[in-house]
Amino acid sequence: MAANKQRNVRNFSIIAHIDHGKSTLADRILEKTKALTEREMKEQFLDAMDLERERGITIKLNAVQLQYEANDGEDYLFHLIDTPGHVDFTYEVSRSLAACEGALLVVDAAQGIEAQTLANVYLALDNDLEIIPVINKIDLPSADVERVKQEIEDVIGIPADDAILASAKSGIGIDEILERIVSDIPAPAGDPEEPTKALIFDSLYDSYRGVIAYTCIKEGSIKIGDKIKMMQTGKEFEVSELGVFTPEPVKKEELTVGDVGFLTASIKNVGDSRVGDTITLAKNPAAEPLPGYKRLNPMVYCGLFPVDADNYNDLREALERLELNDSSLQYEAETSQALGFGFRCGFLGLLHMEIIQERIEREFNIDLITTAPSVIYEVEMNDGEVLNIENPSLMPETKNIKEVREPFVKATVMVPNDFVGPVMEICQKKRGAFVDMEYLDENRVNITYDIPLSEIVYDFFDQLKSQTKGYASFDYELSGYQPSNLVKMDILLNGETVDALSFIVHRDFAYHRGKHIAEKLKKIIPRQQFEVPVQASIGNKVVARTTIKAMRKNVLSKCYGGDISRKRKLLEKQKEGKKRMKMVGKVEIPQEAFMSVLEMSDDD
Amino acid sequence: MERSVYIHIPFCHEICHYCDFAKMYYNRELADQYLNYLRTEMKLYLGDKKINSRTVYIGGGTPTSLNEQQLEKLLSIIHEFINIKETEEFTIEANPGEFSEGHVKVMRDYGINRVSLGVQVLDDDFLKLLNRNHEVRDVDQAVSTLQQYGLNNISMDFIYALPNQSIEHFRKTLDMALDYNLPHYSAYALQIEPRTVFHLRHQQGKLNKPPEEDEAEMLMMLMEKMEKAGKHHYEISNYSENGFESQHNLTYWSNQEYYAFGAGAHGYLNGERYVNLRPVNHYNQSLANQKKPVLHRETISLKEKIEEEMFLGLRRIRGVKDDEFKAKYGYSFYDFYNKEIQQLTQKGWLEDRKRQIYLTKDGFLFGNDVFASFLLDEKTYNRVIHN
Numbered sequence: 009m010a011a012n013k014q015r016n017v018r019n020f021s022i023i024a025h026i027d028h029g030k031s032t033l034a035d036r037i038l039e040k041t042k043a044l045t046e047r048e049m050k051e052q053f054l055d056a057m058d059l060e061r062e063r064g065i066t067i068k069l070n071a072v073q074l075q076y077e078a079n080d081g082e083d084y085l086f087h088l089i090d091t092p093g094h095v096d097f098t099y100e101v102s103r104s105l106a107a108c109e110g111a112l113l114v115v116d117a118a119q120g121i122e123a124q125t126l127a128n129v130y131l132a133l134d135n136d137l138e139i140i141p142v143i144n145k146i147d148l149p150s151a152d153v154e155r156v157k158q159e160i161e162d163v164i165g166i167p168a169d170d171a172i173l174a175s176a177k178s179g180i181g182i183d184e185i186l187e188r189i190v191s192d193i194p195a196p197a198g199d200p201e202e203p204t205k206a207l208i209f210d211s212l213y214d215s216y217r218g219v220i221a222y223t224c225i226k227e228g229s230i231k232i233g234d235k236i237k238m239m240q241t242g243k244e245f246e247v248s249e250l251g252v253f254t255p256e257p258v259k260k261e262e263l264t265v266g267d268v269g270f271l272t273a274s275i276k277n278v279g280d281s282r283v284g285d286t287i288t289l290a291k292n293p294a295a296e297p298l299p300g301y302k303r304l305n306p307m308v309y310c311g312l313f314p315v316d317a318d319n320y321n322d323l324r325e326a327l328e329r330l331e332l333n334d335s336s337l338q339y340e341a342e343t344s345q346a347l348g349f350g351f352r353c354g355f356l357g358l359l360h361m362e363i364i365q366e367r368i369e370r371e372f373n374i375d376l377i378t379t380a381p382s383v384i385y386e387v388e389m390n391d392g393e394v395l396n397i398e399n400p401s402l403m404p405e406t407k408n409i410k411e412v413r414e415p416f417v418k419a420t421v422m423v424p425n426d427f428v429g430p431v432m433e434i435c436q437k438k439r440g441a442f443v444d445m446e447y448l449d450e451n452r453v454n455i456t457y458d459i460p461l462s463e464i465v466y467d468f469f470d471q472l473k474s475q476t477k478g479y480a481s482f483d484y485e486l487s488g489y490q491p492s493n494l495v496k497m498d499i500l501l502n503g504e505t506v507d508a509l510s511f512i513v514h515r516d517f518a519y520h521r522g523k524h525i526a527e528k529l530k531k532i533i534p535r536q537q538f539e540v541p542v543q544a545s546i547g548n549k550v551v552a553r554t555t556i557k558a559m560r561k562n563v564l565s566k567c568y569g570g571d572i573s574r575k576r577k578l579l580e581k582q583k584e585g586k587k588r589m590k591m592v593g594k595v596e597i598p599q600e601a602f603m604s605v606l607e608m609s610d611d612d
Numbered sequence: 613m614e615r616s617v618y619i620h621i622p623f624c625h626e627i628c629h630y631c632d633f634a635k636m637y638y639n640r641e642l643a644d645q646y647l648n649y650l651r652t653e654m655k656l657y658l659g660d661k662k663i664n665s666r667t668v669y670i671g672g673g674t675p676t677s678l679n680e681q682q683l684e685k686l687l688s689i690i691h692e693f694i695n696i697k698e699t700e701e702f703t704i705e706a707n708p709g710e711f712s713e714g715h716v717k718v719m720r721d722y723g724i725n726r727v728s729l730g731v732q733v734l735d736d737d738f739l740k741l742l743n744r745n746h747e748v749r750d751v752d753q754a755v756s757t758l759q760q761y762g763l764n765n766i767s768m769d770f771i772y773a774l775p776n777q778s779i780e781h782f783r784k785t786l787d788m789a790l791d792y793n794l795p796h797y798s799a800y801a802l803q804i805e806p807r808t809v810f811h812l813r814h815q816q817g818k819l820n821k822p823p824e825e826d827e828a829e830m831l832m833m834l835m836e837k838m839e840k841a842g843k844h845h846y847e848i849s850n851y852s853e854n855g856f857e858s859q860h861n862l863t864y865w866s867n868q869e870y871y872a873f874g875a876g877a878h879g880y881l882n883g884e885r886y887v888n889l890r891p892v893n894h895y896n897q898s899l900a901n902q903k904k905p906v907l908h909r910e911t912i913s914l915k916e917k918i919e920e921e922m923f924l925g926l927r928r929i930r931g932v933k934d935d936e937f938k939a940k941y942g943y944s945f946y947d948f949y950n951k952e953i954q955q956l957t958q959k960g961w962l963e964d965r966k967r968q969i970y971l972t973k974d975g976f977l978f979g980n981d982v983f984a985s986f987l988l989d990e991k992t993y994n995r996v997i998h999n
Contacts, residue, residue, distance in 0.1 A: 535824070560828035563979030565800040565849040570618055570864055571878040572920060573885050573910065579923060583984045 014200065017266035018193045019087045019107060019224070023129055024114035025122040025481070029144045033114060033176035033185075034088060040182050041074040041086065073252040073268065078190045086189065087224075087268035089209075105131055106298075107209050107224035107268060110138035110193030112185065113160075117143045117151035117173075120159050120452065122481035123422045129164055138193050141171035142185060147178055155449065163448060196226070196266035203294040204228030204236075206263070206271075206287040213329055217249065219275035222268075223287060226298055229264035235290035236273060239297040243280045244290050245273035283332070306338050306354025307415070307486065308361055308465055309398040311379035311508060312368070313350030315588055315599070319374045320349045326372040327351060330364060337364060342399070346508045346592040347377055352399055355381075358465060377590055379508045379602050383461045386413040386489050401507040403496040406547060412494045415461040417484040418443065423476055425451045430475040438463035439514065458487060462512070497522055497551075499529070500543040504593045508602055523552040528604045533597055535559035540595055615881075616863040617665045617694065619650070620874030621686070622673040622892055625710065626745035629813075630771070632805035634876025634890045638677040646875075646892055647682060649899040651689045653873050656904055664698040665871075667860035674730075675704050676711040683715055687722035696723040701859040703728055709750030716761045726765040726858075727758055728798075734785045738774055743809070755792055765856065767796035772834070773827040774802055775810075775819050782830050783837075790841045795856035799834055800849050801827055828977055835973070848927045848979060865928050867921045875905070883917075884909050915993045917941075918948065923983035931963075931970025945969075947996045952985045 024030035074086040089107055105111065111132045115121055132139060143156050153173060160168035172188060174181030198205075210222035230236065234247045251259040252269035263269050275281050286297035314323050327339050338354035355361040361381060368374055384398045388411045397403055419440070421431050432442070432455065440457035447453055459468075464484060472480045495518055499509035509529075513521050522544030529542050533556055544552040564578060589596040623638040623646075636642075668690065678686060696702060703726040704719060719727070729751070733739060736747050758766055768789055772782050789797060802821070804814045813819045822830075835845055843851040847865060850858065863870055872879030876890040886909035889895045898905035912920070918941060925932035937945045944967075946953065953969060956962035961975035961982050975982055 557825070559978075560824045561801075561831060561977045562981055563801075563831075563848065563976060564803070566803045570870065570872060570880075571887070572864070572880070572924065573878070573887070575923070576916070576920065579980065579984045579987060582980055583987050586984070 013085070014198075014264070014266045015195050016082060016084045017087070017195055018084060018110070018189050019089065019196060019266065019268060020110040020112060020189055020193055021089045021105060021108045022112045022114055023125060023132060024144075025116070025119075025125045029116065029176045030114055033112070033142070033144065033174070033182075036176050036179060036182045037086075037088065037186065038072065038074065040186060041076045073254050073258075076186055076190070079187060080190070084190055085266075087266075089268065105135045105137060107207060108135075108137060109196060110140065110189070112189075113139050113141045113164075114144050115141065115156055115160065117146045117153055117156055118148050120156050121163055121422075123420055123483035126163065126422075126483065139166055140185070140188050140192055141166065141168050142174050142181070143171050144174050144176055146173045147175045147180065159448060159452075198225070198227040198265040200227075200229055200265045202227040203292050204230055204287070204289045205294045205298050206230060207298050208281060208283050208285050208287060211281055211283055211332055213332060214272075217272045217274075219272070219281045219332070221271045221273075221275070221281050221287070223263070223271050224268045225263050225265050227265060227294065228289070229262055230271065230287070230289070231262045236271075236287050237290045237293055238280060238282070238285050239288055239294070240282055240285040241280055245275055245280075247271060247273045249273075279328075279332075281332075283334075306336065306356060307461060308355045308357060308381045308383060309352055310355075310361060310381040311342055311344060311347070311350055311352050311399070312339075312365070313344065313347040313377045313379075313508075313590075315375040315377055315590060317348050322372060322374050323351065323368070323376075326368045326374060327353070329372075330367060334364075336360070344379075344401070344508045346506045347379075347590060350377075354398070358469070375588055375599075377508075377599050377602055380511055380604075381465050382512065383415050383465060385415075385494065385512060387411075388413070400496055400510040400512045403510075403512060406495070411491050413489040414492045414494060416458050416487050416490050417461050417464060418487040419457050419459045419464065419482065419484040421455045421457070421472065421480050421482050422448070423453055423455065423480040425453060427476040427479060428453055428455065431455055431472065431480060434468070434471050434475055435459060438466075438468055459484075460490075460492065460514075461486070495546050498545050499525065500541070500545060501529075501533075501595050501597070502540045502593055503543075506592055506597075508592075518546060519551050522546075525604060526552040526554045529601055530554050530556050532601045532604055533595070536595060538594075614664050614666050616667040616860055616868070616870040617669070617690075618860075618870060618872040618874075618877055618879070619668070619670045619686075619690065620673060620872070620877040620888075621670060621675040621678065622646075622875045623677040624672065624674045625677050626743055629741070629743045629809035630802060630805070632808050633673065634874075635673045636892055638674075640679070640682075642892065643678055643682055645896060647685050647689065649896045650686070650873055651692070652899040652902070653905060654689065654693045656899075656902070657871060657873070658693045662693060662695050665694050666699065667701040667863060668694060668696070668699055668703070669860040670704040672705055674707050674710065676706045676715060680712065680714040680718060684718045684722070687718065687724075691722065699723070701726055703858070703860055705730060706754070707744075707746060708754035709746035711754070711757075713757055713761075716757050716763065720761045720763060724763070726767070727763055728767045728769060729754060731768045731789070732771050733774060733777075734788045735781070738777070738781075741775065742771070755794075765796070766794045767798060767852075767858070768792070768794055770797065770799040771802050772799055772830050773822050775813075775821055777822055779826055779829050779833065783833060786834065786837050790837065790843075793841075795843075796850070796852040796858065797838065797843055798850050801831065831977065832973075835976070844929075846929050848976060862928075865924045867917070867924050880912075884911050886910075914941075914997075915988055915990075918993075919987050922949070922986035926969070926971055926982060926986070927979070929970060931968055934967035943996060948988060948992060949986060956982055956985060 022030050022034060072088045074088060076084045076086055078084055113129055141160050143153055145151060146153055157168040157171055160166060160171065172181050172184050174185065205227040206223045206225045208221045208223050212220050214220055230247060230250065232247050232250055235244055236247055237244045249259060249272040250263050250269060251257050252267065257270065260269065288294040312323065314320055331337050336356050339351040342350050342352040344350065355364065358381065365376055365378055369376055382398060382400050384396050387395045387397050387404060387409055389395065389408055390410050423431050435457040438459050440459035443456040443458055445453060445455050469482060472482055493515045494512050495515050497511055497513050497518060498505045526542045526544050535557055537559060539558045540556040542554050542556060543550045564575065589598050620634065622634045622636055623643055624635050625638050627635060702724045704724050705728045707730050731751055732742055732744055734748050739747060755766060770789065804811050810819060838845060838851040843853060845851050846857050850861065869880045871881065875888055875892050875895040877888045879886050886906050889898060889905045889907045895905045921937065922932060932945065934944055953962060953964055957964050961972055961978055963970050963972050971979065971982060
C-alpha cells in the first residue's frame with residue numbers, strides 16, 4: 009500500500025530568473041490540478057508574503073501538495089516546492105532542492121538564460137535532480153526558441169531538443185509539463201520501513217502552536233502522538249499535529265516517505281527546531297542524520313539599531329524569530345556611542361539585508377536605523393596577530409597595522425554584445441581585475457572580473473542595471489582575500505566622531521568619497537537650531553568639511569480656509585519625523601543619513 | 613449656540629500657480645447650477661428657520677468671478693437662511709481688477725461690511741509669475757471703488773518669500789501696501805503645495821525660492837513695519853488696527869464650530885470636522901440626490917480637542933489663558949503640558965505669565981516646533997484623564 013503510494017509521489021521545484029514567469033507557471037499548475045477553484049485563485053498564489061508580492065520575488069519557501077490524474081489513469085501526488093530566484097537566497101534554494109527529486113527549469117524564450125538561473129541550475133545538478141527544461145513565453149513576438157534551446161545545451165550542457173514549449177500566461181504547454189513531471193521525475197527513494205528521517209526545510213512560529221516545522225519525509229513515517237527527536241539538538245517532543253498544504257493546510261494522521269508537509273509538537277523554543285536538522289523517532293532513532301545544507305556564511309554586515317531604545321528587546325526577539333527559518337542570518341549584540349544598543353548582523357547579500365530590515369519594520373513594527381553595510385576585513389597587526397574586522401569603527405589605528413586584506417569576488421556578468429564597453433568600464437571603476445570574456449553565442453557575452461566585495465556592496469548592481477538598460481544579469485562568488493591600501497574614514501558632526509558613520513575606503517578614492525559624503529549629509533540632515541560643521545577625516549587629518557546652517561524659520565503661516573485637520577496632519581508628520589530621528593550628541597540625524605555613505609551616484 | 617458660516621465659491625478666471633484650494637475655471641452655466649445646489653445644501657443643514665450667525669465669510673476660488681446677477685443671487689440665497697441684520701462681520705474675498713461698481717453696489721446693498729482683497733504682491737512682473745490676472749494699478753482702482761461705496765473695512769492679503777524675491781523687494785511691496793493705510797493686513801510665506809504649477813517647477817529645481825535666512829528676515833521686517841504703522845499683530849499671519857481683527861478667522865483660532873457650504877469647504881459641527889466633495893460635478897450630483905455632499909468626516913476626540921485648543925490658540929498673539937481652558941475642559945493646561953511649557957519657555961519660544969502662555973518673537977519663527985510639542989502622547993493624556 010505505502011509502496012504504491014510512494015511510487016506515485018513527485019517532488020519538484022521550479023527554477024527561474026525573476027520575471028521569467030515562475031509564479032504564473034506555478035499558478036497554472038495549481039489551476040490545472042484543481043488545487044484552487046477559480047474563486048480562490050488569487051494571482052500568484054505562492055508569493056504569500058506582502059513583501060514578496062510587492063517586489064515580485066519569492067523569498068520564503070512554500071510547499072504545496074497537488075493531486076493529478078495522469079494520462080496513464082493513475083492518481084499522482086505532487087509536491088511543488090517554490091524556490092527564491094535571487095542570488096542572495098542561494099541558501100534557501102539549496103534547502104528546497106534538497107527536498108526534491110526534480111526541477112522545472114523555466115527560461116524566457118526572448119531573454120534566454122540569466123546568470124542567477126545558472127547558479128541555481130548548478131545547485132540542482134549538484135543535488136542530482138532531474139531537470140526538465142521549459143521555454144516560457146513562446147507567444148512573445150521576440151521569442152527565439154531555437155536560440156534558447158541552443159543556449160541551454162551550450163551553457164548548461166543538458167539536452168534541450170525535448171524542451172517543453174510553453175506560455176504560462178496563455179496556458180500553453182501546461183498539460184505537457186504535468187505529464188513530463190510524471191514520466192521524467194523519479195519517485196522519492198526512501199523506505200517506509202526504515203528508521204524515520206525527516207528533513208526540516210523551513211519553519212515558522214505561531215504563538216499558540218509553537219514552532220511549525222515544514223518537513224519532507226525521506227525515510228520511514230511519523231504519526232500523531234509519536235515521540236520525535238531532533239538529531240542536532242537531541243531534544244524530544246510529542247507530535248501534536250501533522251498536515252499538508254493543498255495549498256490550504258489540511259490535517260493528516262500520518263506523514264510517510266515522500267510526503268511534504270508540516271508538523272507541530274509544542275516546540276516553544278525556536279532554537280530547538282533548526283532548519284536543516286533531521287527529525288527521527290525517539291523509540292527507533294536513525295543512526296545518521298540526513299546531510300545538512302551547504303551552510304552559507306554572511307558576506308555583508310551592518311548594524312541594526314532601534315530608533316527607540318526601549319525597543320531593544322523587541323528587536324532581539326524579532327531577530328530570533330527570523331533566524332528560526334533563516335539560519336544564514338547572523339547577529340550579535342553591538343554598542344555604538346552614537347546609536348546605543350543594537351545588533352551587528354550578517355547577511356548573504358544586499359537584497360537579503362534589505363528584506364530582513366523591511367520584515368523587522370513591517371512584521372514586528374520596530375523603527376530601525378541601519379548603518380551602511382560593510383564586508384569583513386582581515387587586518388594583520390605588526391605583532392602578527394590577524395583580526396577579522398566587520399565593523400569599520402573597530403578598525404585599529406593605522407600605525408599598528410601591517411596589512412589590510414579585503415574579500416574579492418569572482419563576478420560574472422552576462423550581457424548582450426552592445427553593452428560590453430559600459431560593463432567593463434564599471435568593473436574597472438570598481439577596482440576590478442579582468443579575468444575572462446566568453447561569447448555564449450553571436451550576441452551574448454559572459455564577462456568575468458575579480459572585484460572587491462566592498463565595491464559590489466556599494467552601488468555596483470544599480471550602476472550595472474542603469475548602464476545596460478537592465479539587460480545585464482549578474483552573479484558572484486567569494487574568491488578570497490587580497491591585500492589592499494585601505495583606510496578608515498571618520499565622519500564628525502558638530503566636532504564629534506559619529507562611530508556609526510565610519511567606513512573603510514581605498515586610499516585612492518578617500519578624498520573624493522569623503523567630500524561627496526560630507527555634501528550628502530549636508531543635504532540629508534535637516535537644519536538644527538545651531539550651525540553644525542560636517543567633517544570627514546582620516547586619522548586626525550580632515551579631508552573634507554562643510555556646514556549645515558542653523559534653522560531660521562519653521563512656521564506654517566498659511567490659513568487653509570478652516571482646514572484644521574490638515575494643519576494637524578502636518579504637525580503630526582513633523583512630530584513623527586522627529587521621532588524617527590536619532591539624537592547623536594546635540595544633533596538630530598534622520599535614518600537615511602546612516603545609509604548615505606553607500607550611495608555614490610555621479611549625478612549628485 | 614451661534615455658529616459662523618463659511619461659503620466657498622470655487623470658480624476663477626485664472627488659476628494661480630501656487631493655489632491648492634478647490635477651484636476651477638469659471639463657466640456661466642456651471643456657476644448658475646452651482647448656486648442652486650449651494651442653496652440645496654444650506655437648506656439640508658438649516659431647514660426653513662433662519663439662523664443668526666455672528667460672522668459670515670465668502671471665500672474661494674474667487675467670489676468676484678461671479679457676474680453681478682450671480683453675486684446678487686448668491687447673496688439673496690444667504691439672506692434666505694441667515695438674519696444678516698444680526699451678523700457682526702460679513703466678509704467677501706475679492707480680486708482687484710475683477711469687480712465693477714455694480715458688484716460693489718450689490719455687496720453694500722446685501723450687507724457685506726468687510727472686503728478681503730487678494731493683492732499678493734505689488735509688482736506686475738511678480739503678479740505675472742504667480743499667474744494673477746490683475747495688475748498693480750487695479751489695486752488702486754479697487755480700493756477707491758470700495759471706499760466710494762462706504763466699504764472701508766478692507767483687508768489686503770500678501771504672499772512673501774516668492775521665487776526670486778529679495779528682502780528689498782518685499783520691503784517695497786510692504787511700504788506700498790502700508791501707504792493705503794488700511795485697517796487690516798494678512799501676509800503668508802509662500803508654501804509649495806502638491807498639485808500646483810509651483811510644485812512641479814520646484815521639483816524640477818526651477819523655482820528658486822529665497823533661502824530660509826531671507827524668509828526669516830522678511831518675517832521680522834514684516835512684524836516690525838506693521839507694528840510701526842499701528843497695525844498690531846494679533847495672529848501669526850494677521851495684523852490690524854484695534855477693533856478690526858477678523859472676527860471670522862478668530863472663530864477658527866478659538867476652536868469654535870462653524871458651518872461650511874460649497875465644494876471642498878471645511879466645516880466643524882457637533883464635534884465633527886468634515887470636508888465637502890471637491891469636484892463641482894460631484895458636489896452637484898450629491899445634492900441633486902438630496903444628499904449632504906460630504907467627502908469625509910471625523911469625530912474630534914477630547915484629546916484632539918485639547919491639542920487643537922492649544923495649537924490653534926497659540927497662533928493668536930494673546931495665546932491661551934488657563935482659566936478659559938479650565939472652563940472648557942475642566943483641567944488646567946499645566947496638567948497636560950507642564951513639561952513642554954517649561955522646556956519651551958527655557959528655549960525662549962514661549963512666555964508663561966499669570967497662567968497665560970503665548971509665543972515670543974523667536975517663537976513665531978519656530979511656530980511649528982512649538983505647536984507640534986502640544987500634540988499629546990497617549991500615556992500623558994490617559995494619566996491625567998484617569999486620575
